[in-house]
Amino acid sequence: MTDLTKLTLADARKGLKAKDFTSVELTQAYLDAIESANPSLNAYVAVTPEQATEMAKASDEKLAKGEGGALEGIPLGIKDLFATKGAHTQAASHILDGFKPEYESSVTANLWRDGAVMLGKLNMDEFAMGSSNETSYYGPVVSPFRAQGSNANLVPGGSSGGSAAAVAAWLCAGATATDTGGSIRQPAAFTGTVGIKPTYGRCSRWGIVAFASSLDQAGPIARTVEDAAILMTSMAGYDPKDSTSVDLPVPDFAAAVERGVKGLTIGVPREYRMDGMPEEIEALWKQGLEWLKAEGASVKDISLPHTKYALPAYYIVAPAEASSNLARYDGVKYGLRVSGKDITDMYELTRAAGFGREVKRRIMIGTYVLSAGYYDAYYVRAQKVRTLIKRDFETAFNDGVDAILTPATPSAAFGVGDEDMNADPVKMYLNDVFTVTVNMAGLPGIAVPAGKDGKGLPLGLQLIGKPFDEETLFAASRVIEKSAGLDFSPTRWW
Numbered sequence: 001m002t003d004l005t006k007l008t009l010a011d012a013r014k015g016l017k018a019k020d021f022t023s024v025e026l027t028q029a030y031l032d033a034i035e036s037a038n039p040s041l042n043a044y045v046a047v048t049p050e051q052a053t054e055m056a057k058a059s060d061e062k063l064a065k066g067e068g069g070a071l072e073g074i075p076l077g078i079k080d081l082f083a084t085k086g087a088h089t090q091a092a093s094h095i096l097d098g099f100k101p102e103y104e105s106s107v108t109a110n111l112w113r114d115g116a117v118m119l120g121k122l123n124m125d126e127f128a129m130g131s132s133n134e135t136s137y138y139g140p141v142v143s144p145f146r147a148q149g150s151n152a153n154l155v156p157g158g159s160s161g162g163s164a165a166a167v168a169a170w171l172c173a174g175a176t177a178t179d180t181g182g183s184i185r186q187p188a189a190f191t192g193t194v195g196i197k198p199t200y201g202r203c204s205r206w207g208i209v210a211f212a213s214s215l216d217q218a219g220p221i222a223r224t225v226e227d228a229a230i231l232m233t234s235m236a237g238y239d240p241k242d243s244t245s246v247d248l249p250v251p252d253f254a255a256a257v258e259r260g261v262k263g264l265t266i267g268v269p270r271e272y273r274m275d276g277m278p279e280e281i282e283a284l285w286k287q288g289l290e291w292l293k294a295e296g297a298s299v300k301d302i303s304l305p306h307t308k309y310a311l312p313a314y315y316i317v318a319p320a321e322a323s324s325n326l327a328r329y330d331g332v333k334y335g336l337r338v339s340g341k342d343i344t345d346m347y348e349l350t351r352a353a354g355f356g357r358e359v360k361r362r363i364m365i366g367t368y369v370l371s372a373g374y375y376d377a378y379y380v381r382a383q384k385v386r387t388l389i390k391r392d393f394e395t396a397f398n399d400g401v402d403a404i405l406t407p408a409t410p411s412a413a414f415g416v417g418d419e420d421m422n423a424d425p426v427k428m429y430l431n432d433v434f435t436v437t438v439n440m441a442g443l444p445g446i447a448v449p450a451g452k453d454g455k456g457l458p459l460g461l462q463l464i465g466k467p468f469d470e471e472t473l474f475a476a477s478r479v480i481e482k483s484a485g486l487d488f489s490p491t492r493w494w
């Protein structure tokens with residue numbers, strides 16, 4: 001039998017319907033693959049084989065009767081940020097030790113409603129703070145890719161590094177992820193996978209461990225644009241339990257994938273042409289525009305003048321919200337407790353032991369920018385900048401632009417333990433330079449594999465869309481995917 005783990009989600013779905021194999025067989029193939037690869041990659045922090053087999057059996061019963069939902073019997077990995085009832089949910093943090101929620105996040109509930117099977121929980125940066133998956137309490141995730149001629153381990157990106165690595169390494173048919181400043185798109189770009197951050201409000205945030213509530217959005221990481229569209233259709237939807245969830249019908253995103261780009265206008269923001277941008281990124285961007293033009297799109301130079309303020313403003317807004325959201329981890333309600341001589345001492349000891357360095361840094365920055373005397377100078381100003389960034393995009397879209405093409409990241413994946421990145425947090429933050437604007441404006445953004453760097457490593461392009469127009473992003477990124485015709489198999493190392 002062919003290796004079932006190598007099928008795309010769309011093909012696995014066809015195979016299950018045609019009864020070429022069962023969900024139990026497909027699930028077992030993934031569980032075996034996880035067992036052999038996870039010790040090297042560290043993509044999963046918890047595997048749930050009994051639950052997976054039980055869910056797969058239930059799917060097989062439905063499939064046998066010709067019933068079942070859109071994801072019936074499809075095995076998925078779930079980022080450790082999503083609450084999964086009775087299963088490991090720790091946001092890859094020590095402070096949530098032993099936490100198994102009594103409830104299910106709305107996004108994962110939607111996936112189970114449609115028949116998906118849970119393989120386990122995926123590694124990530126602690127509380128989604130990071131761009132390399134090195135801040136995880138469970139240790140770094142190792143990318144399934146290595147540069148040609150090198151034995152050095154690379155990062156898969158972050159914070160959804162476990163999701164991206166697991167999808168790229170065939171350890172699940174697709175994965176959930178979240179994106180606050182680039183956490184879906186940057187790891188997707190680093191691992192040759194497709195990742196979409198939908199419009200803010202498209203997916204419910206209920207039951208997802210909060211980092212920066214005004215920026216956090218869930219979305220899928222998948223092996224193809226079509227697979228991402230199928231997953232998005234199940235994940236999205238109005239949820240009265242999240243006050244920022246938007247009550248709009250969810251289109252069948254997969255139906256938009258082959259729609260093409262004829263007649264579309266693609267914006268090219270001049271401010272994304274950064275000083276010192278590697279030539280291969282610049283060349284990739286040009287190539288992407290050529291592909292879109294060849295399929296009937298026209299290209300227009302645009303200006304998004306406040307782009308340069310996006311990263312500094314993000315690193316005020318996100319830590320501010322994080323410092324407030326993370327105040328709940330006090331050793332009382334859940335997770336770790338380190339006893340002290342009184343309750344204040346217990347709080348301090350618990351938080352000192354439970355949070356890692358990057359999380360502490362963000363809590364301190366956030367507390368500072370919200371404090372009396374600095375609130376107006378930093379937080380209020382950053383919010384004003386946010387409005388200006390949003391207006392830049394509105395102007396471009398009002399001027400007839402349908403979607404915007406940019407690089408997804410300023411470079412290909414870097415090494416695990418890279419000294420430069422780890423010594424200077426700002427260098428790490430620069431990974432988000434092309435992606436944070438999208439979160440600040442609440443827009444949808446997709447990263448699609450588009451090329452390889454000089455050493456064979458994946459590079460991605462990003463398409464940014466109008467609010468709630470993810471369909472155009474799926475259609476345009478499919479054109480890039482098809483035109484690029486990439487096969488990353490030879491560069492995978494393990």
Ligand SMILES: NC(=O)C[C@H](N)C(=O)O
Nearest residue numbers: 128129130180181182183
């Ligand atoms: N959560 C994210 O979107 C990742 C971003 N690099 C951050 O550390 O904030």
